[in-house]
Amino acid sequence: MLKLLLVGYGNMGKVHEKAINNSDKAVLYGIVDPKVSELKMKGLLSKDIDFVDLKNDIDGVIISSTTKTHYRIAKRTIENKIPTFIEKPISTNIKEVKELINTCLDKNIILQTGLIENFNPAVIYLKKEDLNFTKEINIKRTSPPLDKKRELENVVHDLGIHDIGIFDYLYNLEHFSLINKSLIEKNGMISEADITFLSKGIKINLILSNIAEEKKRSWEIIGNDFSYNIDLLNKEVIKNDNGKEERRIFEKSYQSIDLQLDDFLEKIRKKSPDKDHLVKTLNIHNFIDSIL
Secondary structure, eight states, X not given: OXXXXXXXXXXXXXXXXXXXXXXXXXXXXXXXXXXXGGOOOSSEEESXXXXXXXXXXXXXXXXXXXXXXXXXXXXXXXXXXXXXXXXSOSOSOHHHHHHHHHHHHHHTOOEEEOOGGGGSHHHHHHHTXXXXXXXXXEEEEEOOOOOTTSOOOOHIIIXXXXXXXXXXXXXXXXXXXXXXXXXXXXXXXXXXXXXXXXXXXXXXXXXXXXXXXXXXXXXXXXXXXXXXXXXXXXXXXXXXXXXXXXXEEOOTTOOHHHHHXXXXXXXXXXXXXXXXXXXXXXXXXXXXXXXX
């Protein structure tokens, strides 16, 4: 069983904890969080990563703390050559992203980012489909306002990174040109975005909001003689191929977080960094940086 250290015990931290406890391949070695004194559990408990002996028997680290702390924590784990998983985004500072990724590429260290939608069964299904001759993609990802205590980044880093990651997963995000963008701030933070760009001959329309009335995760893929309407929340795909409609609904109990964890654990077990993932992750962060 691989021993994992969890850094950050907020909403996502608890999700990762559950995934680890559900796994038959890993155990929770300990938790690092400023409010760790409130926790009652066995294992290592620490307020800060600086108080943890990383040369101990730790097989991997999952960082789910606030984004502004990612760089400092990851720098320590990477310096100790510990396989590291970082929730998205790695950082909103592109220089920090480049430094961490390039260090891992140069030193052959395992680093993975939380692009969890790539493990959504609807997206995995699309990956197997023939999406050549796609002309347009319409994306809408919205969420209601969250607890004000949560420290969220701008809506593109917070929500849009998932859809940019899906596009890269399905089509490869290479050269692109920005057609137009509208970024709306609320309380000093970009909370809504309407972005249109062109990549690989495909027009992508991306609408984002973290102050919406309802939670929505939808994709519409339009091709020459086909279309796909995808509901990522309900794991449903409606395919229309030359007028013939086919509906697929995937098991709702399916947990993308578990498959994402298995992927990270497999990298650790095989001692096999995924350099392609790192290059793609850097491309995604570069894309976001270029449009903000």
